Amino acid sequence: MTRETLTLSFRFLILLLVQVFVLNNIQLFGHLNPMLYILFVILYPLKKERANFMWASFFLGLSIDFFSNSGGINAAATLAIAYFRLPILKLIINRPDIDYTVFKINQEPFIKVILYTCILTFLHHFVVFSLEYFSWNSFIPVLKKSINTSVFTILLSTLYLLFFRKNSKSNF
Amino acid sequence: MQQIFYFIEKYKYFLLFMALELVALLFTIQSHSYHKSQFVNSANAITGGLYKKHKAIFQFTSLIKENENLATENTLLRNRLESLKNNSYTPKDSTYQKYIYTTAKVINNSFTKKNNILTIDKGRNDGLQLDMGVISSTGLIGIINNISNNYATVLSVLNSQSKINARLKKNHYFGTLSWNGNDYKKAQLVDIQRQANIQIGDTIVSGGKSTLFPEGIIIGTIHSFDKTRKTYENIEILLSTDMSNLGYVHVVENKEKPEIKNLENSHD
Numbered sequence: 001m002t003r004e005t006l007t008l009s010f011r012f013l014i015l016l017l018v019q020v021f022v023l024n025n026i027q028l029f030g031h032l033n034p035m036l037y038i039l040f041v042i043l044y045p046l047k048k049e050r051a052n053f054m055w056a057s058f059f060l061g062l063s064i065d066f067f068s069n070s071g072g073i074n075a076a077a078t079l080a081i082a083y084f085r086l087p088i089l090k091l092i093i094n095r096p097d098i099d100y101t102v103f104k105i106n107q108e109p110f111i112k113v114i115l116y117t118c119i120l121t122f123l124h125h126f127v128v129f130s131l132e133y134f135s136w137n138s139f140i141p142v143l144k145k146s147i148n149t150s151v152f153t154i155l156l157s158t159l160y161l162l163f164f165r166k167n168s169k170s171n172f
Numbered sequence: 173m174q175q176i177f178y179f180i181e182k183y184k185y186f187l188l189f190m191a192l193e194l195v196a197l198l199f200t201i202q203s204h205s206y207h208k209s210q211f212v213n214s215a216n217a218i219t220g221g222l223y224k225k226h227k228a229i230f231q232f233t234s235l236i237k238e239n240e241n242l243a244t245e246n247t248l249l250r251n252r253l254e255s256l257k258n259n260s261y262t263p264k265d266s267t268y269q270k271y272i273y274t275t276a277k278v279i280n281n282s283f284t285k286k287n288n289i290l291t292i293d294k295g296r297n298d299g300l301q302l303d304m305g306v307i308s309s310t311g312l313i314g315i316i317n318n319i320s321n322n323y324a325t326v327l328s329v330l331n332s333q334s335k336i337n338a339r340l341k342k343n344h345y346f347g348t349l350s351w352n353g354n355d356y357k358k359a360q361l362v363d364i365q366r367q368a369n370i371q372i373g374d375t376i377v378s379g380g381k382s383t384l385f386p387e388g389i390i391i392g393t394i395h396s397f398d399k400t401r402k403t404y405e406n407i408e409i410l411l412s413t414d415m416s417n418l419g420y421v422h423v424v425e426n427k428e429k430p431e432i433k434n435l436e437n438s439h440d
Contacts (some may be wrong), residue, residue: 021226024282027416031284031356050185058192062199065212067219068282069289069318069325071203072196072212079196083189131200132286133353 004045012060015040020067032145034152035074037064038124039160041082042117046100050086057082070132077127081120092116106165117157122150203287204333213318213325214280214291220323223279224293231419238419245309271386272425274298276306276324278418283356288330290314292421295322305384305424311413312336312378312391313421324423329391330356330415338391339379340368346379349391349409356415358395361407368404370394376409383429 019037027033041057061078065071090098092112105113125146133142180187199212214220276298280291294300296319306313306326314334317327327334330351338361339346347364361376374394380387390412397407426432 020222027284033284051188054185054188054192058196061196062212065199066216067214067223067280068285069203069210069212069214069291070285070287071201071210072199073203076193076196076200079189079192083185134200134204 008044008056011040011043012056016060016063016067019064024068028152029148032149032152034149034156035125035128036153036156036160038078038081038121038153039157041078041085041124042120042157043105044082044085046086046089046098046103048100054079054082073128073131076131077124080127081124084123085120088119089116092119106161110161110165113161114154114158117161118150118154121153121157122146125150125153210318214289215295215318215320215323215325217320217322220279220291220293220295220320223291224323227277227279227293234417234419237417241309241419270427272427273422274300274425276300276421276423278421279323281416281418283328283330283415286353287332288328288356288415289317290326290328290418292324292326292423293322294423295320295324297321299425300324300423301425303384305382305426306421307385307389307424308413308418308421310390311411312385312389313413313415313418315384316423326421328415329359329411336385336391337379337381338376340364340370341375341377341388343368346381347407349376357411359392359409359411361394361409364404364407366403370397370404370407372396383426383432385424386426 015037019035023034023036037060040060044053044056047053058075058079061075062072064074064078068074092115093108105116126142129142129145129149199210202210203212214223274294276292276294278290279293282288282290290313292306300316300319302316302319304316306316312329314326314328314331315336316324318325329336329349332351332353334349334351336349337346338349345365345368347361347368349359350362351359364370372394376391376394378385378387378389378391392409392411392413395408395410398405
């Protein structure tokens with residue numbers, strides 16, 4: 001339990017720092033920042049008790065907001081995917097009963113993991129950019145930017161997932 | 173009573189979700205209103221301190237450009253000084269200056285979002301206050317919108333909330349500088365009168381209408397515009413400052429601002 005908490009805290013910090021000091025400073029094609037920090041939500045172990053997970057995701061988003069002066073945009077989006085993660089995962093895995101204690105995202109078929117990552121990423125990015133533009137008139141630019149940024153976030157996430165799929169059998 | 177507990181127990185995650193979403197939305201709405209100090213900002217000791225450390229490590233990457241800018245500005249100021257020497261005008265009080273400048277370093281830059289905000293490494297302890305203008309050696313940057321003891325955040329001209337009084341250098345027709353969120357190299361000039369007779373290539377400077385900036389700080393040049401029967405439309409301004417590469421900036425304090433504000437308020 002403590003080891004898991006330690007791993008999760010470490011991941012929280014590393015993803016926060018990488019996002020703020022590396023990814024926020026690279027501009028792909030002039031205006032795209034991949035938001036890799038949502039890997040925290042994607043990789044968080046499934047549990048029956050979800051309150052801690054939701055608080056952690058909320059605070060990760062809020063920390064990003066503090067660094068990037070964006071109000072509560074990332075907090076709202078990260079919390080949203082944290083809340084909707086379970087129903088989405090159930091839908092994709094398509095198994096009536098998921099045993100939370102033994103479930104590991106790494107042991108699922110890779111295509112399903114990618115699909116799950118794609119949906120969560122797009123959902124997150126769409127909320128982020130909707131709140132950033134904050135107007136109904138800019139639906140099309142918001143959609144465009146969400147899709148474009150999602151492509152790069154998913155690409156980076158996939159690389160990470162592939163790497164850890166090979167490397168270890170025991171991560172959370 | 174038991175019903176209520178049952179309800180809470182059943183929907184506790186949903187309730188937690190709604191409560192936290194509400195908090196996040198409140199922060200977001202707060203960040204979209206300009207004249208409110210924001211709870212979530214990077215001008216605090218932790219984020220400011222980390223940005224400062226990070227900047228200290230990676231500063232060398234922009235040194236060459238920085239030196240060039242300084243040299244160019246020095247030449248410009250030298251020329252201006254020479255022309256002043258020949259001027260017969262002498263102020264009554266030679267120690268008096270209307271504007272006082274403080275140098276600060278941009279420790280976090282952003283220019284790709286819809287609402288861009290910068291972080292600088294000076295704060296209240298260095299004499300900075302809210303609503304002070306920020307300029308660089310090449311042009312106008314923005315306005316201070318959050319401040320802590322050692323750090324401040326600057327509402328960049330590349331922000332949908334930013335409205336800066338600007339005028340043509342060649343005549344005194346003025347308009348408002350705003351940004352549509354598309355290209356960080358170009359801002360837009362709105363509300364300019366038809367009589368202004370603008371041309372492509374005309375220089376746009378800060379107007380004297382606001383107490384934030386000295387008059388005549390360069391903003392950019394007109395890149396393109398459409399002319400209709402009544403007004404000018406879509407005036408694109410090519411910014412003179414490269415907002416993607418900011419090093420040192422100057423914060424402007426207007427010594428006469430309290431007096432002007434006082435006078436303006438006395439009419440109410």
